[in-house]
Amino acid sequence: MANDHPDTPTQLHRGRGAVSNLAGRFASNTSTRESDGWELNEIVPARLHTEALPERAKSIITTNRSPDIPFDQSINPYRGCEHGCIYCYARPAHAYMDLSPGLDFETRLFFKPDAPALLEQALRKPDYRCSPIALGSNTDPYQPLERQQRITRQLLEVMLRFHQPATIVTKSQLILDDLPLLREMAQKNLCRVAISVTTLDSELKRRLEPRTAGPSARLRTIEALSSAGIPVAVMAAPMIPAINDSELEAILTAAHNAGADQAAYILLRLPHEVAPLFRQWLQEHYPERLSHVMSLVRQSRGGQDYDSDFAQRQTGSGVFAQLLQQRFRVMCRKLGLNSRRQSLDCNAFSPPPQPGDQQSLFD
Known part of the structure; x- marks a missing residue:
């Protein structure tokens, strides 16, 4: 088994993506349980429950200067994500909290x-300059925890009051709970949504x-959003060599038929701990494909598991990556995807009055 951490025990857990609690790159000490041969029965690990704790943030808007990312501002109401997507590029962030990017995430x-x-508070600052705020840039803003906390909904309510435009990326049909709010924002050209569709299998x-x-369910979500007049795109991401890349055309076609008029894709990214976690996942689910998949990944990443260069980290390089890009462009032309795109309205931004504000003498 090709594994950067061969001593990390792996095991499938129902409803979880990672197969280990791989130590983060900043961990100074690690431990692992080993059998001494005296157990009469195999030890079955307890069911993994989800724990959610409040985090007191000092600020909420994160600014971005990466030239390959189409937004300047983002908000992540949650850290970690119960969706458990094994490929998630946000997993390494848990290492900063002395937690595992694996099952802890x-x-x-x-x-x-x-x-x-x-x-x-941020939107009322005199020096604030309006530009669209991305929700879901790191973890899904409509993950199951949103059903209890409703933080994403509250953020959208604030944005609507200020006429602050927002973009959303999610793979959850929970977004439909906020359909009336999103429809009102869309009518003011303040909202655009992308639904991530990784596979039709x-x-x-x-x-x-x-x-x-x-x-x-994701295709139905695209249809419901589109029918409500909300601009909706499909995000075919990530495209994983020899796992789901053969579905690219089918995903774009199904999303277009459901009402999506924009599309994007991202080649699999394996930063930091995601690479060994993904190899563990391959070993458990597709051991016969492990070598082939990772070979194609390295061919598309300059001989490495990952290359963070802005020029190619979203789409990769090499023959496989170029062919994938060509397939995407051909299909978009065929379906009429990305033929036109209207910018969200930043000119309407206006902080609403609050108690104590002085009214204009000319009101």
Whole structure:
């Protein structure tokens, strides 16, 4: 087994993506349980439950200067994600909290209850300059925890009051709970949504993204959003060599038929701990493909598991990556995807009056 951490025990857990609690890159000490041969029965690990704790943030808007990312500002109401997508590039962030990017990332979550108040404070600052705020740039803003916390909804309510435009990326049909709010924002040209569709194969979805909506549910979500007049795109991401890349055309076609008018894709990214976690996942689910998949990944990443160069980290390089890009462009032309795109309205931004504000003498 090709594994950067061969001593890390692996095991499948129902409803979880990672197969180990691989130590983060900043961990100074690690431990592992080994059998001494005296157990009469195999030890079955306890069911993994999700724990969610509040996080008191000092600020809520993160600014971005990466030239390959199409937004300048983002908000992440949650840390960690119960969806459990094995490929998630946000997993390494858990290492900064002395937690594992593996199973901890899926089961030890954090939410930011002060996020709506912090957003309002930020939007009222005299030097704030309006540009679209991306929700879902790191973890899904509509992961299951949103059903209890409703932080994403509260953030959108603040944005609507300020006429602050927002973009959303999610793979959850929970977004439909906020359909009236999103429709009102869309009518003011303040909202655009992208639904991530990784595969149309329900069994592959279960292995890749165990606690997410199924493929048909995501297509229905695209249809519901589009029917409500909300601009909706499909994000075919990630494209994983020899796992789901053959589905690219089918995903784009199904999403277009459901009402998507924009599309994007991302080649699999394996930064930091994601690479060994992904290899562990391959070993458990597709051991016969492990070498082939990782060979194609390295061919597309300059001979490495990952290359962070801005010029190619989203799409890769080499023959496989170039062919994937060509296939995407051909299909978009055929379907009429990305033929036109209207920018969200930043000119309407206006902080609403609050108690204590002085009224204009000319009102």
